[in-house]
Amino acid sequence: MAIFSDKSFEETYKQFLSIQAEWQEILIDTKVASDTDFDGVEFRHVGLTGDEEQLEKAKAIIVKWHEFATACEEIRKQKQITILKETYAPLPYILEAEQDVFISRRPAYSSIDHPREALISRYDNLIKKFGTSKLAAALIKQLKQEREFFINQKPGTIYRLRSHGFTEISISHKDYGSTSFDRTQVGTHGALIFSRHFTKQTIEFKELERTEAASIYDRMIPIPCALFERGDLYSIEDIEFERKYREAHRFVHKSGITLKHGWKNREKEGRLKYRGTEKYPDFIAKLNHLRPQRQYIIEQDMILVERMREIGEFQSKSIVDIRARFLLDDELATGYYPKTVNARRQELIDEGIPLYQDIIKDAKGSESDKD
Secondary structure (H helix, E strand, O other), X not given: OOOOOOHHHHHHHHHHHHHHHHHHHHHHHOEEEEEEOOOOOEEEEEEEEOOHHHHHHHHHHHHHHHHHHHHHHHHHHHOOOOOOHHHOOOOOEEEEOOOOEEEEEEEEEEEEEEEXXXXXXXXXXXXXXXXXXXXXXHHHHHHHHHHHHHHOOOOOOEEEEEEEEEEEEEEEEOOOOOOOOEEEEOOOOOEEEEOOOOOOXXXXXXXXXXXXXXXXXXXXXOEOOOOOOOOEEEEHHHHHHHHHHHHHHHHHHHHHHHHHHHHHHHHHHHHHHHOOOOOHHHHHHHHHHHHHHHHHHHHHHHHHHHHHHHXXXXXXXXXXXXXXXXXXXXXXXXXXXXXXXXXXXHHHHHOOOOOHHHHOXXXXXXXHHHO
Protein backbone atom coordinates (compact mmCIF):
# COMPACT_ATOMS: atom_id res chain seq x y z
CA MET A 1 0.00 0.00 0.00
CA ALA A 2 1.14 3.53 -0.73
CA ILE A 3 2.57 5.44 2.23
CA PHE A 4 1.68 9.10 2.74
CA SER A 5 2.90 11.65 5.21
CA ASP A 6 -0.66 12.98 5.25
CA LYS A 7 -2.53 10.48 7.45
CA SER A 8 -5.93 11.74 6.36
CA PHE A 9 -5.11 11.10 2.72
CA GLU A 10 -3.82 7.63 3.59
CA GLU A 11 -7.25 6.95 5.08
CA THR A 12 -8.85 8.33 1.90
CA TYR A 13 -6.77 5.88 -0.11
CA LYS A 14 -7.98 2.97 2.04
CA GLN A 15 -11.57 4.07 1.46
CA PHE A 16 -10.93 4.26 -2.27
CA LEU A 17 -9.67 0.68 -2.34
CA SER A 18 -12.90 -0.31 -0.63
CA ILE A 19 -15.18 1.42 -3.17
CA GLN A 20 -12.99 0.10 -5.98
CA ALA A 21 -13.68 -3.43 -4.71
CA GLU A 22 -17.42 -2.65 -4.54
CA TRP A 23 -17.39 -1.41 -8.12
CA GLN A 24 -15.65 -4.55 -9.36
CA GLU A 25 -18.14 -6.69 -7.44
CA ILE A 26 -21.04 -4.98 -9.23
CA LEU A 27 -19.41 -5.41 -12.66
CA ILE A 28 -18.56 -9.06 -12.12
CA ASP A 29 -22.07 -9.75 -10.80
CA THR A 30 -23.66 -8.12 -13.90
CA LYS A 31 -20.95 -8.94 -16.45
CA VAL A 32 -21.90 -9.24 -20.12
CA ALA A 33 -18.43 -8.70 -21.60
CA SER A 34 -14.79 -8.48 -20.54
CA ASP A 35 -11.26 -8.63 -21.86
CA THR A 36 -8.20 -10.62 -20.77
CA ASP A 37 -4.60 -9.50 -20.44
CA PHE A 38 -1.56 -11.45 -21.64
CA ASP A 39 -1.58 -13.46 -18.42
CA GLY A 40 -5.18 -14.53 -19.02
CA VAL A 41 -6.56 -12.36 -16.21
CA GLU A 42 -9.98 -10.81 -16.84
CA PHE A 43 -10.30 -7.03 -16.74
CA ARG A 44 -12.16 -4.21 -18.50
CA HIS A 45 -15.53 -5.62 -17.45
CA VAL A 46 -18.82 -4.36 -18.85
CA GLY A 47 -21.86 -4.88 -16.65
CA LEU A 48 -25.56 -4.64 -17.51
CA THR A 49 -28.29 -3.98 -14.96
CA GLY A 50 -31.90 -2.89 -14.86
CA ASP A 51 -31.96 -2.72 -11.05
CA GLU A 52 -32.64 0.85 -9.86
CA GLU A 53 -31.11 0.20 -6.43
CA GLN A 54 -27.95 -1.20 -7.98
CA LEU A 55 -27.79 1.83 -10.27
CA GLU A 56 -27.95 4.26 -7.33
CA LYS A 57 -25.22 2.35 -5.52
CA ALA A 58 -23.02 2.46 -8.63
CA LYS A 59 -23.61 6.21 -9.05
CA ALA A 60 -22.50 6.84 -5.47
CA ILE A 61 -19.33 4.85 -6.12
CA ILE A 62 -18.57 6.86 -9.27
CA VAL A 63 -18.94 10.13 -7.35
CA LYS A 64 -16.45 8.96 -4.69
CA TRP A 65 -14.12 7.63 -7.41
CA HIS A 66 -14.08 11.04 -9.11
CA GLU A 67 -13.42 12.76 -5.78
CA PHE A 68 -10.41 10.52 -5.13
CA ALA A 69 -9.04 11.05 -8.67
CA THR A 70 -9.40 14.83 -8.29
CA ALA A 71 -7.60 14.74 -4.92
CA CYS A 72 -4.72 12.73 -6.40
CA GLU A 73 -4.35 15.13 -9.33
CA GLU A 74 -4.29 18.14 -7.01
CA ILE A 75 -1.55 16.57 -4.87
CA ARG A 76 0.37 15.53 -8.02
CA LYS A 77 0.58 19.19 -9.04
CA GLN A 78 2.48 19.99 -5.84
CA LYS A 79 4.63 16.91 -5.22
CA GLN A 80 5.31 13.34 -6.22
CA ILE A 81 2.97 10.69 -4.85
CA THR A 82 3.40 6.94 -4.84
CA ILE A 83 -0.05 6.21 -6.26
CA LEU A 84 0.14 5.38 -9.95
CA LYS A 85 -2.33 7.19 -12.16
CA GLU A 86 -3.46 3.84 -13.53
CA THR A 87 -4.85 3.05 -10.07
CA TYR A 88 -7.85 5.30 -10.73
CA ALA A 89 -7.66 6.23 -14.42
CA PRO A 90 -9.18 6.01 -16.91
CA LEU A 91 -12.30 6.70 -14.88
CA PRO A 92 -15.09 4.11 -15.04
CA TYR A 93 -18.53 5.29 -16.08
CA ILE A 94 -22.24 4.45 -16.21
CA LEU A 95 -24.21 4.54 -19.46
CA GLU A 96 -27.98 4.78 -19.17
CA ALA A 97 -29.25 3.45 -22.49
CA GLU A 98 -32.87 2.95 -23.42
CA GLN A 99 -32.51 1.84 -27.04
CA ASP A 100 -30.07 0.80 -29.77
CA VAL A 101 -27.08 -0.30 -27.72
CA PHE A 102 -24.43 -2.91 -28.44
CA ILE A 103 -20.98 -3.88 -27.20
CA SER A 104 -18.05 -4.53 -29.54
CA ARG A 105 -14.51 -5.79 -29.23
CA ARG A 106 -11.86 -5.14 -31.84
CA PRO A 107 -8.09 -5.57 -32.19
CA ALA A 108 -6.12 -2.59 -30.93
CA TYR A 109 -2.68 -1.28 -30.09
CA SER A 110 -1.29 -0.38 -26.70
CA SER A 111 0.96 2.67 -26.33
CA ILE A 112 3.21 3.53 -23.38
CA ASP A 113 5.56 6.53 -23.23
CA HIS A 114 9.12 6.16 -21.89
CA PRO A 115 11.54 9.05 -21.17
CA ARG A 116 15.06 8.73 -22.60
CA GLU A 117 16.56 8.67 -19.10
CA ALA A 118 14.32 5.79 -18.02
CA LEU A 119 15.39 3.74 -21.06
CA ILE A 120 19.08 4.37 -20.33
CA SER A 121 18.52 3.26 -16.73
CA ARG A 122 16.88 0.06 -18.00
CA TYR A 123 19.88 -0.60 -20.25
CA ASP A 124 22.26 -0.05 -17.34
CA ASN A 125 20.35 -2.48 -15.12
CA LEU A 126 20.09 -5.14 -17.83
CA ILE A 127 23.77 -4.90 -18.80
CA LYS A 128 24.72 -5.13 -15.12
CA LYS A 129 22.41 -8.11 -14.64
CA PHE A 130 24.09 -10.15 -17.38
CA GLY A 131 27.54 -9.02 -16.24
CA THR A 132 30.41 -10.71 -18.00
CA SER A 133 28.55 -13.91 -18.90
CA LYS A 134 30.07 -15.34 -22.07
CA LEU A 135 26.71 -16.86 -23.00
CA ALA A 136 25.20 -13.39 -23.07
CA ALA A 137 28.12 -11.69 -24.83
CA ALA A 138 26.21 -11.07 -28.08
CA LEU A 139 23.19 -9.70 -26.22
CA ILE A 140 25.34 -7.43 -24.04
CA LYS A 141 27.06 -6.08 -27.16
CA GLN A 142 23.67 -5.34 -28.73
CA LEU A 143 22.41 -3.66 -25.54
CA LYS A 144 25.51 -1.44 -25.35
CA GLN A 145 25.12 -0.39 -29.00
CA GLU A 146 21.46 0.48 -28.50
CA ARG A 147 22.25 2.31 -25.25
CA GLU A 148 24.82 4.44 -27.09
CA PHE A 149 22.10 5.60 -29.49
CA PHE A 150 19.94 6.89 -26.62
CA ILE A 151 22.95 8.45 -24.88
CA ASN A 152 23.47 10.57 -28.00
CA GLN A 153 19.86 11.82 -28.04
CA LYS A 154 18.90 15.07 -26.33
CA PRO A 155 17.89 14.89 -22.64
CA GLY A 156 14.16 14.72 -21.99
CA THR A 157 13.33 13.02 -25.28
CA ILE A 158 10.18 10.91 -24.98
CA TYR A 159 9.69 7.61 -26.80
CA ARG A 160 6.51 5.63 -27.38
CA LEU A 161 6.32 1.85 -27.25
CA ARG A 162 3.51 0.67 -29.51
CA SER A 163 2.46 -2.95 -29.12
CA HIS A 164 -0.10 -4.98 -31.03
CA GLY A 165 -1.97 -8.11 -30.00
CA PHE A 166 -4.34 -6.21 -27.74
CA THR A 167 -8.07 -5.67 -28.00
CA GLU A 168 -10.37 -2.84 -26.97
CA ILE A 169 -13.99 -2.90 -25.88
CA SER A 170 -16.46 -0.13 -26.65
CA ILE A 171 -20.15 0.56 -26.11
CA SER A 172 -22.22 2.06 -28.94
CA HIS A 173 -25.63 3.58 -28.37
CA LYS A 174 -28.18 5.94 -29.87
CA ASP A 175 -30.13 8.59 -28.03
CA TYR A 176 -33.78 9.17 -28.89
CA GLY A 177 -34.06 11.08 -32.14
CA SER A 178 -30.42 10.46 -33.10
CA THR A 179 -29.55 8.93 -36.46
CA SER A 180 -26.00 7.89 -35.59
CA PHE A 181 -24.32 5.87 -32.87
CA ASP A 182 -22.10 7.39 -30.18
CA ARG A 183 -19.21 5.12 -29.24
CA THR A 184 -17.47 5.22 -25.86
CA GLN A 185 -14.39 3.17 -25.14
CA VAL A 186 -14.25 1.04 -22.00
CA GLY A 187 -11.18 1.64 -19.87
CA THR A 188 -9.27 -0.67 -17.56
CA HIS A 189 -11.77 -0.20 -14.72
CA GLY A 190 -14.80 -1.05 -16.82
CA ALA A 191 -18.25 0.42 -17.34
CA LEU A 192 -21.85 -0.29 -16.34
CA ILE A 193 -24.85 -0.14 -18.68
CA PHE A 194 -28.25 0.56 -17.16
CA SER A 195 -31.25 -0.46 -19.29
CA ARG A 196 -34.82 -1.47 -18.55
CA HIS A 197 -35.13 -3.20 -21.92
CA PHE A 198 -31.98 -5.24 -22.47
CA THR A 199 -30.88 -8.39 -20.65
CA LYS A 200 -27.69 -10.47 -20.76
CA GLN A 201 -29.42 -12.69 -23.32
CA THR A 202 -30.67 -9.90 -25.63
CA ILE A 203 -27.84 -7.36 -25.68
CA GLU A 204 -25.73 -7.67 -28.82
CA PHE A 205 -21.99 -8.34 -28.66
CA LYS A 206 -19.94 -7.86 -31.84
CA GLU A 207 -16.47 -9.32 -32.40
CA LEU A 208 -15.01 -7.00 -35.04
CA GLU A 209 -12.11 -7.52 -37.42
CA ARG A 210 -9.20 -5.10 -37.48
CA THR A 211 -9.43 -2.71 -40.42
CA GLU A 212 -6.24 -2.08 -42.39
CA ALA A 213 -6.61 1.69 -42.32
CA ALA A 214 -3.62 3.85 -43.18
CA SER A 215 -1.58 4.78 -40.13
CA ILE A 216 1.05 7.41 -39.42
CA TYR A 217 3.31 4.51 -38.41
CA ASP A 218 3.24 3.03 -41.94
CA ARG A 219 6.06 5.34 -43.04
CA MET A 220 8.06 5.09 -39.84
CA ILE A 221 10.98 2.76 -39.03
CA PRO A 222 11.05 1.55 -35.40
CA ILE A 223 14.08 2.33 -33.26
CA PRO A 224 16.04 -0.86 -32.40
CA CYS A 225 15.36 -1.64 -28.74
CA ALA A 226 15.78 -5.04 -27.07
CA LEU A 227 14.46 -3.87 -23.70
CA PHE A 228 10.89 -4.98 -24.34
CA GLU A 229 9.48 -8.37 -25.25
CA ARG A 230 6.96 -6.93 -27.68
CA GLY A 231 6.23 -3.69 -29.45
CA ASP A 232 7.96 -1.09 -31.62
CA LEU A 233 9.64 2.04 -30.25
CA TYR A 234 9.34 5.49 -31.85
CA SER A 235 10.26 8.99 -30.71
CA ILE A 236 7.34 11.29 -29.95
CA GLU A 237 9.04 13.95 -32.07
CA ASP A 238 8.99 11.64 -35.11
CA ILE A 239 5.37 10.66 -34.43
CA GLU A 240 4.32 14.31 -34.30
CA PHE A 241 6.20 14.98 -37.54
CA GLU A 242 4.32 12.18 -39.29
CA ARG A 243 1.04 13.43 -37.82
CA LYS A 244 1.61 16.89 -39.30
CA TYR A 245 2.50 15.32 -42.64
CA ARG A 246 -0.70 13.29 -42.58
CA GLU A 247 -2.79 16.38 -41.80
CA ALA A 248 -1.17 18.23 -44.72
CA HIS A 249 -1.74 15.22 -46.99
CA ARG A 250 -5.43 15.10 -46.04
CA PHE A 251 -5.79 18.85 -46.56
CA VAL A 252 -4.36 18.74 -50.07
CA HIS A 253 -6.32 15.58 -50.93
CA LYS A 254 -9.54 17.26 -49.76
CA SER A 255 -8.66 20.33 -51.81
CA GLY A 256 -8.31 18.10 -54.87
CA ILE A 257 -11.75 16.60 -54.28
CA THR A 258 -13.23 20.11 -53.99
CA LEU A 259 -11.58 21.11 -57.27
CA LYS A 260 -12.97 18.03 -59.03
CA HIS A 261 -16.48 18.76 -57.77
CA GLY A 262 -16.20 22.37 -58.94
CA TRP A 263 -14.99 21.34 -62.40
CA LYS A 264 -17.73 18.71 -62.68
CA ASN A 265 -20.46 21.19 -61.74
CA ARG A 266 -19.18 23.83 -64.19
CA GLU A 267 -18.98 21.19 -66.92
CA LYS A 268 -22.56 20.13 -66.23
CA GLU A 269 -23.75 23.75 -66.30
CA GLY A 270 -21.86 24.38 -69.56
CA ARG A 271 -23.33 21.31 -71.26
CA LEU A 272 -26.84 22.45 -70.35
CA LYS A 273 -26.09 26.01 -71.48
CA TYR A 274 -24.46 25.24 -74.85
CA ARG A 275 -26.10 21.96 -75.92
CA GLY A 276 -27.90 22.45 -79.25
CA THR A 277 -26.06 25.71 -79.99
CA GLU A 278 -23.17 26.49 -82.34
CA LYS A 279 -20.91 27.05 -79.32
CA TYR A 280 -21.26 23.45 -78.09
CA PRO A 281 -18.41 21.94 -80.21
CA ASP A 282 -16.00 24.64 -79.00
CA PHE A 283 -17.10 24.02 -75.40
CA ILE A 284 -16.42 20.26 -75.74
CA ALA A 285 -13.06 20.94 -77.40
CA LYS A 286 -12.08 23.23 -74.53
CA LEU A 287 -13.10 20.57 -72.00
CA ASN A 288 -10.94 17.96 -73.74
CA HIS A 289 -8.04 20.41 -73.73
CA LEU A 290 -8.43 21.22 -70.03
CA ARG A 291 -8.81 17.66 -68.68
CA PRO A 292 -5.09 16.72 -68.89
CA GLN A 293 -4.16 20.08 -67.34
CA ARG A 294 -6.59 19.59 -64.50
CA GLN A 295 -5.32 16.06 -63.88
CA TYR A 296 -1.77 17.44 -63.84
CA ILE A 297 -2.70 19.96 -61.14
CA ILE A 298 -4.26 17.26 -58.92
CA GLU A 299 -1.22 14.99 -59.29
CA GLN A 300 1.23 17.86 -58.84
CA ASP A 301 -0.46 19.01 -55.62
CA MET A 302 0.19 15.60 -54.05
CA ILE A 303 3.85 15.89 -55.10
CA LEU A 304 3.98 19.24 -53.29
CA VAL A 305 2.95 17.52 -50.03
CA GLU A 306 6.00 15.27 -50.33
CA ARG A 307 8.14 18.38 -50.81
CA MET A 308 6.64 19.84 -47.63
CA ARG A 309 7.64 16.64 -45.85
CA GLU A 310 11.14 16.83 -47.30
CA ILE A 311 11.86 20.17 -45.63
CA GLY A 312 9.68 19.40 -42.59
CA GLU A 313 7.42 22.46 -42.74
CA PHE A 314 3.65 22.07 -42.76
CA GLN A 315 2.52 25.57 -41.79
CA SER A 316 0.86 26.54 -45.10
CA LYS A 317 -2.88 26.90 -44.56
CA SER A 318 -4.11 27.27 -48.15
CA ILE A 319 -3.52 25.42 -51.39
CA VAL A 320 -2.41 28.74 -52.95
CA ASP A 321 0.32 29.09 -50.28
CA ILE A 322 1.49 25.51 -50.87
CA ARG A 323 1.70 25.97 -54.62
CA ALA A 324 3.38 29.37 -54.33
CA ARG A 325 6.11 28.05 -52.08
CA PHE A 326 6.67 24.50 -53.31
CA LEU A 327 6.25 24.70 -57.09
CA LEU A 328 9.44 24.99 -59.15
CA ASP A 329 9.89 27.82 -61.64
CA ASP A 330 9.22 25.73 -64.74
CA GLU A 331 6.18 24.09 -63.16
CA LEU A 332 4.67 27.45 -62.33
CA ALA A 333 5.41 28.67 -65.85
CA THR A 334 3.15 26.03 -67.43
CA GLY A 335 0.25 28.45 -67.15
CA TYR A 336 -2.04 25.88 -65.54
CA TYR A 337 -2.21 27.81 -62.29
CA PRO A 338 -4.27 30.93 -61.49
CA LYS A 339 -2.60 34.34 -61.25
CA THR A 340 -3.15 34.28 -57.48
CA VAL A 341 -0.35 31.70 -57.16
CA ASN A 342 2.15 33.99 -58.90
CA ALA A 343 1.04 36.93 -56.77
CA ARG A 344 1.34 34.94 -53.55
CA ARG A 345 4.76 33.66 -54.59
CA GLN A 346 6.02 37.20 -54.91
CA GLU A 347 4.56 38.05 -51.49
CA LEU A 348 6.45 35.13 -49.95
CA ILE A 349 9.67 36.33 -51.55
CA ASP A 350 9.05 39.88 -50.27
CA GLU A 351 8.41 38.47 -46.77
CA GLY A 352 11.75 36.64 -46.90
CA ILE A 353 10.18 33.19 -46.78
CA PRO A 354 12.43 30.77 -48.68
CA LEU A 355 10.90 28.82 -51.56
CA TYR A 356 11.31 25.06 -51.81
CA GLN A 357 13.77 25.37 -54.68
CA ASP A 358 15.95 27.72 -52.60
CA ILE A 359 16.09 25.24 -49.72
CA ILE A 360 16.61 22.09 -51.81
CA LYS A 361 19.48 23.23 -53.98
CA ASP A 362 19.50 20.14 -56.21
CA ALA A 363 15.78 20.55 -57.04
CA LYS A 364 14.99 20.88 -60.71
CA GLY A 365 14.89 24.56 -61.60
CA SER A 366 16.91 25.67 -58.56
CA GLU A 367 19.56 28.36 -58.68
CA SER A 368 22.34 25.78 -58.63
CA ASP A 369 21.02 24.27 -61.88
CA LYS A 370 20.94 27.64 -63.59
CA ASP A 371 24.59 28.48 -62.98
